[in-house]
Amino acid sequence: MEVATITNITLEGARILITGGAGMIGSHIAQLAVAQKAKVTIVDALLPLYGGNLFDLQEIATQIDFIQGDIRDPALMARVVQGQDIIFNLAGQVSYVDSNLDPLLDLDINCRGHLTVLEACRHNNRRARLVFASSRFVYGSIDYTPVDENHPFNCRSIYGIHKLAGEKYYRFYYDAHGMDTVSLRIANPYGPKQQMKHSKYGIVNWFIRLALEGKPLTIFGNGEQKRDYIYNQDLAEAFLTVAQTPGTAGEVYNVGSGTGTPFKEMARLVAAAVPGTQVVQVEWPADRYFVETGDYISDLTKLTTATTWRPQTTLEEGINRTVAFYREHWQQYW
Numbered sequence: 001m002e003v004a005t006i007t008n009i010t011l012e013g014a015r016i017l018i019t020g021g022a023g024m025i026g027s028h029i030a031q032l033a034v035a036q037k038a039k040v041t042i043v044d045a046l047l048p049l050y051g052g053n054l055f056d057l058q059e060i061a062t063q064i065d066f067i068q069g070d071i072r073d074p075a076l077m078a079r080v081v082q083g084q085d086i087i088f089n090l091a092g093q094v095s096y097v098d099s100n101l102d103p104l105l106d107l108d109i110n111c112r113g114h115l116t117v118l119e120a121c122r123h124n125n126r127r128a129r130l131v132f133a134s135s136r137f138v139y140g141s142i143d144y145t146p147v148d149e150n151h152p153f154n155c156r157s158i159y160g161i162h163k164l165a166g167e168k169y170y171r172f173y174y175d176a177h178g179m180d181t182v183s184l185r186i187a188n189p190y191g192p193k194q195q196m197k198h199s200k201y202g203i204v205n206w207f208i209r210l211a212l213e214g215k216p217l218t219i220f221g222n223g224e225q226k227r228d229y230i231y232n233q234d235l236a237e238a239f240l241t242v243a244q245t246p247g248t249a250g251e252v253y254n255v256g257s258g259t260g261t262p263f264k265e266m267a268r269l270v271a272a273a274v275p276g277t278q279v280v281q282v283e284w285p286a287d288r289y290f291v292e293t294g295d296y297i298s299d300l301t302k303l304t305t306a307t308t309w310r311p312q313t314t315l316e317e318g319i320n321r322t323v324a325f326y327r328e329h330w331q332q333y334w
């Protein structure tokens with residue numbers, strides 16, 4: 001079936017909807033899109049404990065339309081998708097720990113919610129480009145690194161299973177209905193504007209909070225496990241680049257830094273950015289050990305072949321910028 005897409009999108013004047021746009025990644029996408037003169041609408045439920053925060057949008061508050069609403073609301077979604085050129089779908093339950101404790105809530109948001117968006121588009125706007133935020137958690141335990149998009153799905157969390165289902169839904173609407181959908185499997189994002197109310201989101205930001213509070217950083221196991229930490233500004237640029245690149249419809253791409261950093265090296269960089277911080281090592285707690293995936297490093301070949309996007313920010317630079325951001329704005333985030 002021919003895909004009903006717009007090619008060579010420029011952002012100037014484009015109508016962009018961002019679900020979950022008051023969160024860490026979505027608000028960065030919004031900021032970059034507004035800077036390029038796009039007309040941005042955000043739908044975010046601002047659910048407690050998740051990352052939605054109007055402070056994330058304060059620099060652009062007068063230049064966007066903000067709707068407090070839920071992607072699980074079919075009437076709302078039917079209305080807001082109309083006329084949009086690009087729809088970035090970031091709304092989600094983000095914690096893999098919580099997904100295992102409350103799998104039905106994860107199902108409701110990460111599956112039913114996204115099916116609701118897709119159905120709204122099928123009935124009201126088939127020509128929009130839809131970009132879905134998936135996760136490295138679809139790979140689960142890792143068989144080899146760097147991890148390319150053909151790596152098996154050894155899901156170790158309900159979150160990973162539902163993100164995979166989400167990708168499959170987006171792909172199904174491409175195959176069955178000719179809609180222009182693409183998914184990005186995000187590695188370990190960090191940076192300004194992540195919520196810091198609890199430790200269930202990215203560990204880099206949580207370590208930064210602990211360090212700023214004068215508390216020690218705890219490493220599980222030997223700290224050699226590698227992670228691919230991606231600065232959220234770079235990530236936002238990847239979303240916008242993919243959305244503007246023809247030929248990405250129906251595809252799935254890894255997005256990360258492409259670099260594996262040992263956990264203890266990340267902790268060392270945070271400690272260096274906040275002088276006086278102590279780093280301690282302990283055994284793995286049982287609930288975390290089960291979902292521990294082994295080293296993760298993204299293979300970015302597919303994305304960097306298809307697009308001009310490249311990660312720009314070193315981990316040291318990103319951590320320093322994040323520390324500076326929270327030194328100034330911590331009251332808004334914890």
Ligand SMILES: NC(=O)c1ccc[n+]([C@@H]2O[C@H](COP(=O)([O-])OP(=O)(O)OC[C@H]3O[C@@H](n4cnc5c(N)ncnc54)[C@H](O)[C@@H]3O)[C@@H](O)[C@H]2O)c1
Nearest residue numbers: 020023024025045046051052070071090091092133135186
């Ligand atoms: N942070 C990570 O470690 C990570 C890693 C890989 C993928 N992702 C995915 O990227 C996306 C964005 O994550 P983030 O890090 O910006 O998290 P975030 O919590 O800062 O942003 C998610 C936003 O979605 C909103 N939301 C949640 N449920 C909603 C609903 N039913 N309807 C409308 N809005 C809703 C929240 O209020 C929040 O503002 C998520 O889909 C997440 O699963 C995140």
